[in-house]
Amino acid sequence: MIFVVIISAVLIVGSIAYIVHLFHRDQEIRSKGRDIRALVEDVRYISSNDGGSANIKYRLSWHEDGVVKQVEGSDTISAFCSSKVQKGCEIDIKYLDDDHILFVFDK
Incomplete structure (x- = not known):
């Protein structure tokens, strides 16, 4: 029982x-992350739930210091915002590093 x-x-x-x-991670990205406008090169919808969110895998790119920077990752986004994350669209992100990216949809 104690176990x-x-x-x-x-x-x-x-x-x-x-x-x-x-x-804490989200707050750190919001406070220290850079605002970047990124191009959605690829997005795959993995799953969704009844709560109104979708799990996605994505590949983003942007130009930085004359070089194209690319990042890949996965995230959960609101189904309402999923139409903004389509291949070929540009989106706003907060970028801290390749493992710490936050989509910004409040504009």
Whole structure:
């Protein structure tokens, strides 16, 4: 019984810590990230849910210091905003590094 309580506590604390980590990561990208206008070179919709969000894989590019910079990743976006992330469209992002990108849809 004590083992079950310990495992449950670890899972709860771990889940809360992960959520805090996600909020901290997003805040760091918002505060330290650069505003970039990127071209959507490729996007694939992986899945969606009843809550109104879609999981996507994407490839973005932009020109930086005379060189084309490309990044690939995956993210969950609102289904309402998914029409803005189509191949050939330009979108606004906050870019911290290749692993820390945030789509900006509030314009």
